[in-house]
Amino acid sequence: MKELMFENIANTGDQIRAYDFAQFGEDTCYIEGTVLTKGTCDDKYYSCYKILLNKRIVKGKDVTEKTKDKIWYVPFETNDDVEESKRYPNKITRVMKVKGEEQYNEFDSFDAHWSKSYKLIKEQQ
Numbered sequence: 008m009k010e011l012m013f014e015n016i017a018n019t020g021d022q023i024r025a026y027d028f029a030q031f032g033e034d035t036c037y038i039e040g041t042v043l044t045k046g047t048c049d050d051k052y053y054s055c056y057k058i059l060l061n062k063r064i065v066k067g068k069d070v071t072e073k074t075k076d077k078i079w080y081v082p083f084e085t086n087d088d089v090e091e092s093k094r095y096p097n098k099i100t101r102v103m104k105v106k107g108e109e110q111y112n113e114f115d116s117f118d119a120h121w122s123k124s125y126k127l128i129k130e131q132q
Contacts, residue, residue, distance in 0.1 A: 011054060011083035011084040012083065012084040012088050012089075013081075013082075013083050013084060013088075013101065013102040014045075014054065014083040014084070016102050016103065016104050017042050017045070017056065017102075017104045018042065018045070019042050019043065019044060019045065020041065020042060021041070021042050021104055021105075022039065022040070022041055022042075022061070022104065022105040023039065023040065023042060023056060023058065023081065023102055023103065023104055023105060024037055024038070024039045024102075024103050024105050025037060025038050025039075025056075025058075025081040025101060025102045025103075026101050026102075035064055035066075035067055036064060036065050036066060037063075037064050038058070038060060038062065038063045038064075038079055038081070039060075039061045039062040039063075039105060040058030040059050040060045040061050040062075040079060041058060041059045041061060042056050042057070042058055043057045043058060043059055043078075044056075044057045045057070048080060049080075051080055053082050053083070054082070054083045054084075055080045055081055055082045055083055056080070056081040056083070056102070057078065057079075057080055058078070058079050058080075058081060059077060059078060060074060060076070060077045060078070060079050081102055083102075085101070088101055
């Protein structure tokens with residue numbers, strides 16, 4: 008069987024960040040969490056990471072404390088992943104392993120890049 012795009016990004020115990028490109032607007036949307044299990048998780052019909060939520064950002068705002076669900080599921084691959092991979096910088100993908108402070112600097116750079124790009128697109132419309 009074909010390996011899915013983000014199937015081997017992380018293992019149990021690793022921290023991951025998963026962007027929600029579908030909700031991208033002027034600000035960034037993503038979740039971060041610790042991988043509890045991977046593969047076929049609970050009642051999901053797709054292969055995924057089951058994570059314990061550590062952080063949730065929606066439209067650039069931290070909503071972690073307001074988020075009731077602490078267990079989230081991150082698919083190994085979606086129908087949009089290949090197309091989205093063409094639009095974003097090489098080091099940024101929908102699902103990424105969080106390594107440390109250097110990684111966060113790359114994320115921050117991407118978040119700033121996205122915000123600027125989005126504003127330019129809106130101005131041209």
